[in-house]
Amino acid sequence: MSTNEELSHSLRTFADDCNGNEKLRVMNRDWNRIIHIHADDTQADYTLTSNDGTVVYSEGAPPTCDLRVSATCEILTQVFYGEVSPNEPYNEGTLRVDGSEDDVLRLDFITAMLWEE
Amino acid sequence: MKRVVSVSLGASSGDFTRNMVLNGSSIEVSRVGCNGDMELAAATIEKLDGNVDAIGLGGIDIYLRVGGEQYIIGDGLRLAQHATVSPVVDGSGLKETLERTTVKTMLRNGDVHPGSKVLMVSALDRFGMAEALVDAGCDCKFGDLIFNMKIDYPLTTLDELKDLARKYRSRLLTVPFRMLYPTGSAQNERAGDTKYAHYFHEADIVAGDRHLILRHMPQEMHGKIILTNTTRPETVTELKSAGVRTLVTTTPDLDGVSGGTNLMEAAVVALTEKPLADITREDYVEWCERLSWQGEKHVLN
Structure with missing residues (x-):
């Protein structure tokens, strides 16, 4: 059973992984x-902001968002690790991603590029 | 008489039926467009199954063959599985053969030369063409991420393409195909933005899928060479108006229609009378030679 602290750490790790991947940074420079x-x-609520190819983690829900990812703390932690x-x-159906199809596709693409062999 | 049908996710406006004689055998070839409706395509395949010698799947692939690996397109395979008696092909076997040969011919004719700048709008669906262009010494940009996924990042090497296919393989099984490639009426839409126009302007040769080229190309294509698959009269007119110098098609005109590699491959499968699993790349090469199937060059401007 993951805790909020673990989820928070997984999100920070995800942001670091994105920012450490030069190719992804270029790919996402206009996303x-x-x-x-x-x-x-x-x-618990957290925010990842992708701007100019850099992903920034912050705590709390954003006032508005383009994508909303929701699941149990455990699943989110596993996904973002x-x-x-x-x-x-x-x-x-245990992970929901709400947003435009293009954005959902892009987020999934990022995870594939980061973690798939 | 043998009978083969292409069931396409493209628009039904391109449908046709032709009777032709190929290698001494009478064969009826036809196309049924399903306007992007997957359920209609599935029902059509079920209806044809067992009643035709082979079925071609158009507007969608079953497999991507990349660098010796075969990756499954989930939606394509699920459609193909609606037939249990008639063999179903997506044209990828024949495409590989015809497209490599066409590039070699272009090289001999001087339409392609080492250093030619090539924009290939998508390469994972025709890796044979990509390899042939790279082997010819072309300076290639592969637009799979740009035009299929709206990620402004051109790939420039075959290794990058292989890496993309490998990393994205599990997604290919589940991502709805329409999110990666235009189907139905979306095939006739034009992107109408200039964001990617510079990739076309920088290229001597624009290669790859006809729908992706037409969807994204700028209005001005003066002096370009287009290397693409099935081409209909209205497409030729559009390319000519844009100033395209030369159009090279990877498939021949078949009695006034441009059937697509899936239909042609279905015809070969029907003619060989061999089980699908036993048909080799060499068979496709041999049949293309026997039927004099090769790409065609059209000078437009």
């Missing part, structure tokens, strides 16, 4: 989006 992460069970492909819980 400026605000992503709201919501843990359904603990009601790259331990589980988001495909799996998404297809099972």
Whole structure:
């Protein structure tokens, strides 16, 4: 059972991984989006902001967002650590990603580029 | 008489039926466009199954063959599985053969030369063409991320393409195909923005899928060479108006229609009378030679 602290750490790790991947930074340089992460069970909220190719982590919900990712704290932590492909819980219906199809596709693409072998 | 049908996710406005004689055998070839409707395509395949010698799947691939690996397109495979008797092909076997040969011919004719700047709008769906262009010494930009995923990042090497296919393989199984490639009426839409126009302006040759080229190309294409697949009269007119110098098609005109590699591959499968699994790349090469199927060059301006 993951805690909010672990989820927070996974999100910071995710942001660091994105920022440390030069290719991804270039790919995302024009993808400026605000992503709201919501843990359904603990009601914790976090924000990832992608701006100019850099991803910034912050605590709390954003006033508005382009994408909203929600699941249990455990699933979110696993997804953002790259331990589980988001495909799996998404297809099972235990991970929700609300936003435009293009943005959902892009977020999924980022995770594939970061973690798939 | 043998009968083969292409079931396409493209628009039904391009439908046709032709009777032709290929290698001494009478064969009816036809196309049924399903306007992007996956359920209609599935139902059409079920209806044809067992009643035709082979089915071609148009507007969608079953497999991407990249660098010796085969990756499954989930939506394509699920459609193909609606047939249990008639073989279903997506044209990828024949495409590989015809497109490599066409590039080699262009090299001989001087339409392609080492250093030619090539924009290939998508390469994962025609890796054979990409390899042939790279082998010819062309300076290639592959637009798979740009035109399929709206990520402004050109790939420039075959290794990058292989890496993309490998990393994205699990997503190919589940991402709805329409999110990666225009189907139905979306095929006739024009992007109408200039964001990616510079990639076209910088290229001597624009290669790859016809729909992606037409969707994104700028209005002015003066002096360019276009290397693409099936081409219809209205497409030729559009390219000519844009100033395209030369159009090279990877497939021949078949009795006034441009059938697409899936339909042609279905015809070969019907003619060989071999089980689909036993048909090799060499068979496709041999049949293309036997039927004199090769790309065609059209000088437009």
